Each structure stands twice: as structure tokens, then as C-alpha cells.
Amino acid sequence: MKTRALFGISVGVLAFAGAALASPTKTIPDGPATGGARPAAAILADVVAAMGGEAAWNAHTSMSEKIELSIAGLGMNGTGQRISTKDDKALLTTTLPGIGTTREGSNGKVVWSEDPINGARVLAGAEAEAARLESMWAPELRFDKLFTKIESTTETGAGGVALECLVLTPHEGTPLTNCYDAKTHLQVVQRGSHPTPQGDTPFTSTVKDWRDVQGLKMPFAVETQTGPITFTLKITELELDVPVEDAKVFEPPAGALAGKAKGAKAKKPAKAKAAPKAKAK
Secondary structure (H helix, E strand, O other): OHHHHHHHHHHHHHHHHHHOOOOOOOOOOEOOOOOOOOOHHHHHHHHHHHOOOHHHHHOOOEEEEEEEEEEEOOOEEEEEEEEEEOOOEEEEEEEEOOOEEEEEEEEOOOEEEEEOOOEEEEOOHHHHHHHHHHHOOOHHHHHHHHEEEEEEEEEEOHHHOEEEEEEEEEOOOOOEEEEEEOOOOOEEEEEEEEOOOOOOEEEEEEEEEEEEEOOEEEEEEEEEEEOOEEEEEEEEEEEEOOOOOOHHHHOOOHHHHHHHHHHHHHHHHHHHHHOOOOOOO
16 A cells, blocks of 8 residues: 555654555455445555556565645754655655654565664554554555454545545554545545554544556655654655665665664563473373
């Protein structure tokens, strides 16, 4: 879900700044449709097709996005870049003057972040789950595995536009609500709470400026509201199938791994003590 990447950038940066942004044949774990909504599987099949389809996404191997950031109310403007690959590796780097540079990455197995406030960390729990979803390549193709429950409902959007919505419950963390235009099947809104070290940050994001890019449909702008702050993100340049010269860019910083190893070492004796002895058969 490339729109998810945009949401992750916008909400993640907002939280940081506030502290200092088609697979129609797959089985979807359907919840009950409410308000006359279509089944979740039918909605998702149309969403995947509107984004270009499963074959189109599988035909590409990587993506590079250059980003402009603007935070109204805080007087901040910044830049960013996101590199992602088909095997769920990703690196997002953002820079805000007066705050510094943040990085969030995934090597396909471990998700991590590094910023001037919290330092370098291997993420865990709901925070790791959110970052993992943001790093995945076209997760709409795997919603049946990524979420424990998917329910469908309907809403009326701005200007009276009919929306079809999916309420997505992750393996850890709070549910997300994705709403799609009932005619175009392109995403219009996402609501939820983004987990951070300082607590969950509720947000509402509005997707804008959908464009065709080599057989794919991509949003080039998203506006995120959290409390009194409005954050706008725009993609200024997008390239597909760009070679990644150094795969090490996706690996967690040494400081993050050191912190993880230290924590694991402290917990090891407790685990060993609690482990039951094997019984002879």
C-alpha cells in the first residue's frame, strides 16, 4: 500500500516534530459488512485493480521518492527521500531545519529508527508493527496476512462523495480505517493512531493528486491533521526500478543493535530460569 508509506511519513514526522510524518482471488478475513457495505474482499479487489493490479506491482523491483514536507502552525519546511524494494526493504530519511535528520528503515526482517530525540532503536511491539506495514511493498496484495480482522462499512466524504471503508486490525496496535472513493476505488482518507515512544498520536490523513506511473496509480500528496497541526507532504520526484547500490543502507545502525543486544542479555537469565525441563518419553 504505497499510500500507507505516505501516511507513515506524515504521521511519523508530525509525532517527532511535536516532541522536539490485485489479488482478487485471495481469501480475506471478512468481518460483517455494516450500513449496506459490500464485503471487504470485494472492496479490496477493486482497490488493487484501481492501483494498477497485482501483475503491474510485481513487474517492478524498487522505488525512489523525493519528498517536500510542510508543517503548518510550526513554521517548518523540510525534505525527505524514501527508497523501497520489492522484498520489503525500505529506508526513509527526513530533515527538518532546527530539529535534525530522522531515519526509519527495514532490512525485511528488523525495523528500526534513528532520530535526535530517541536515538537509534530497534523497534518492538505496536511501533514495530506500524513501521513494518509502512515499509512493505504493495501490502494491499497481502492484507489477508497482515491484518487479523478486516471489516467493511460506508461513509459520506467531503462534498457528499460516497466512500467504502475498510477497518483494519493489525496483529499489534490499534485499528486503521481506510476509506476509498466508491466510484474510482482510490484511497481518499485514512484514520488511526500512530504509536510513538511518547504515546499514540491520533491522526486523519487525506490523499490527493493520484497519478499514473508506468502502469501504477500513485498518490503524490497527502495532508495529515493531528490536533491543531496540519502536515502536508508532496512527492516531487518518483522513479521505479532504480538500482540500490548499497544494500547496507537498509540495515539498522550499530547503536540500535547494541541496545537490542543489551536488552536481550538482561532478560536471558529470567527466561532460562522459567523454562520447564523436557520430560523423557
